[in-house]
Amino acid sequence: MTTTDPYTYWAPTGGHPPQTKLLTDRAIVTEAYTVIPRGVMRDIVTSNLPEWTGTRSWVLSKPVAGGAVTFSQTILEVAPGGGSEKPEPQVEVEGFIFLMAGALEITHEGQAHTLTPGGYGFLPAGSTWSVKSTGAEAARFHWVRKRYQPVAGLDPEAKFGQESDVEPAAMPGTDNRWRTTRPLDPNNLAYDMHVNIVTFEPGAVIPFAETHEMEHGLYVLEGKAVYRLNGDWVEVQEGDFISMRAFCPQACYAGGPGRFRYLLYKDVNRQVEL
Ligand code: UGY
Numbered sequence: 001m002t003t004t005d006p007y008t009y010w011a012p013t014g015g016h017p018p019q020t021k022l023l024t025d026r027a028i029v030t031e032a033y034t035v036i037p038r039g040v041m042r043d044i045v046t047s048n049l050p051e052w053t054g055t056r057s058w059v060l061s062k063p064v065a066g067g068a069v070t071f072s073q074t075i076l077e078v079a080p081g082g083g084s085e086k087p088e089p090q091v092e093v094e095g096f097i098f099l100m101a102g103a104l105e106i107t108h109e110g111q112a113h114t115l116t117p118g119g120y121g122f123l124p125a126g127s128t129w130s131v132k133s134t135g136a137e138a139a140r141f142h143w144v145r146k147r148y149q150p151v152a153g154l155d156p157e158a159k160f161g162q163e164s165d166v167e168p169a170a171m172p173g174t175d176n177r178w179r180t181t182r183p184l185d186p187n188n189l190a191y192d193m194h195v196n197i198v199t200f201e202p203g204a205v206i207p208f209a210e211t212h213e214m215e216h217g218l219y220v221l222e223g224k225a226v227y228r229l230n231g232d233w234v235e236v237q238e239g240d241f242i243s244m245r246a247f248c249p250q251a252c253y254a255g256g257p258g259r260f261r262y263l264l265y266k267d268v269n270r271q272v273e274l
């Protein structure tokens with residue numbers, strides 16, 4: 001049986017906790033992984049980006065020694081009417097945008113695409129695009145960036161859509177209780193990154209410690225779980241972020257009572273550069 005409730009997308013809104021709050025929380029930085037719980041996405045840790053207006057951002061992952069190094073992942077909060085005429089300062093960098101709240105118009109190579117929550121856009125490196133927050137409330141979205149690794153003869157195309165329009169693929173032997181929604185065609189080797197949505201019904205699990213060369217940025221959209229990261233069990237809930245460096249052992253138990261869902265970055269389809 002699978003849950004039929006509409007998808008939800010938890011997004012941070014900042015603010016600051018009161019002086020009476022205890023400091024104990026779930027933030028962890030290790031050599032294998034980092035956990036940034038939602039309770040630490042506050043006003044004081046936001047950053048402004050010079051290419052954007054009406055915008056502040058939470059940078060959740062960037063290349064640091066000992067951590068994941070292939071990508072950056074940032075949540076942007078763009079006030080109505082704000083945006084950017086030229087968001088990407090690096091011509092060799094591709095991007096993936098996933099909207100959680102508000103509305104966003106992305107104009108790519110002269111064509112406008114309006115995203116609503118659950119909407120996404122893949123912007124190939126070197127392409128021309130601009131963004132505007134067009135809703136009544138602030139647009140809140142992920143922007144995953146990666147330096148594209150070109151291969152002769154392969155040319156990744158821009159792609160826009162809505163997650164509810166993509167048929168998820170069931171993981172073998174799970175009766176569809178663990179499934180993966182893949183906005184970018186996994187068989188198209190032009191793409192060197194995927195950003196998928198992984199869904200677990202209550203009680204479903206990753207039944208082995210995946211240990212792979214790919215890195216992950218993982219943002220919990222909905223629900224809660226106990227996540228296995230290297231040698232640790234970590235409790236996570238919607239709004240929490242995890243980054244995993246290459247080969248970080250990983251698995252999880254979905255805790256219920258509702259679905260457990262996350263947005264997952266993964267670098268794929270390329271020979272190892274030595
Ligand atoms: O595709 C993956 O690597 C995925 N199953 N990993 C994960 O959800 N932690």
Ligand code: MN
Nearest residue numbers: 210212216250
């Ligand atoms: Mn994995």
